[in-house]
Amino acid sequence: MNDLERLAAELREAETAVALTGAGVSAPSGVPTFRGDDGVWERFDEGQFTYGRFRRDPAGFWADRVELHRELFGAAHEPNAAHDALAAMGRDGVLEAIITQNTDGLHGDAADSLSDGDGSTILELHGNARRVRCQDCGRRTDGEEIFERAANGTLPPTCDCGGVYKPDVVLFGEQLPGAVLQRARSLARKSDVFLATGSSLVVEPAASLPRLAASNGATVAVVNLESTPVDDRAAVVRREDVTTVLPRLRTLVDA
Ligand SMILES: [Zn+2]
Known part of the structure; x- marks a missing residue:
């Protein structure tokens, strides 16, 4: 079993799995x-x-x-294969929530394009x-x-x-919405699997959410083209494009 297969198995078993997304998830859509x-x-x-x-x-x-x-x-801009894979995992009950740093609304579009099921909760940390x-x-x-x-x-x-x-x-110099931030922290804390994707994980609160998850025993996976400060806490690190890795992961979870 390779690391992605192990991650897929953990996602299947997880009671709470959460994804965090950053600019690297929107970039392939041309944002x-x-x-x-x-x-x-x-x-x-x-x-x-x-x-x-x-x-x-x-x-x-x-x-x-x-x-x-x-x-x-x-x-x-249209959702790409990474948005679609995350939305599908939400619909299938694998992902409880998608926490995003992006303000482009593409996770919502991807979820809307699926005709069935409720999908994940989408938490937009920086608004829409x-x-x-x-x-x-x-x-x-x-x-x-x-x-x-x-x-x-x-x-x-x-x-x-x-x-x-x-x-x-959320503008520079403006506070993040407290309720959204609190929900994101509580999801990170109770997650069994935390997928950090397309984010350099240096800007707060994205930087601390995977650490919070890891400190509470979650399996953390990082998918990002560049290295991140969280890589050493992660069980799986993939320096690949999210549009390659996430659809593959979704297929493995389904298998
Ligand atoms: Zn008014």
Whole structure:
């Protein structure tokens, strides 16, 4: 039995299995990455997208955010084989939850494309860039029309209640949603198998979730093109593309 076959066997037996995903899972769908040589922050000034600026200058923030949004999501992105494999494992009751650092909503799309079953819980640690949220009444709504309004010069776009909309993502300098974070931690703590995929595992809270799982006895697997600081705690480390490894793993779990 190789390491992936052993992992598949453990996934079948696990009472709670959880996946964590990062930018490496979205990159094969063509979603631009933020960091690195070709990252979005090479072309945009990340200092303009802070929570502080949003509070001080919502109109200016929104004007820049429209440009960033176009750069990130101007092209239509589809879930890839990694999203599909995770969604299928969710539907089959193998994965209880998918915790993601990504804000592109592609895990939701992959789950929606499966016609049967409830699927995993999807926890979006950094929110969802396709939605906006009113800062006053808390109403969440689809962002497409709101971004359109901002692009046409309504700056900042506002809710019916008069409150300013904010992209429903965690901005620099903004706290992560406490309830989501707490659920992610509790899932990591009770997991028997924790799959960390497509994440360099250096940004909090993604960095500490696999450690929390390992400290509580979980089998941790890391699938990422580059090495991560969690590799030495992991029972399985695969430096391969997630679109190769995850479909293979899913087939093994099914076998
Ligand atoms: Zn409102």
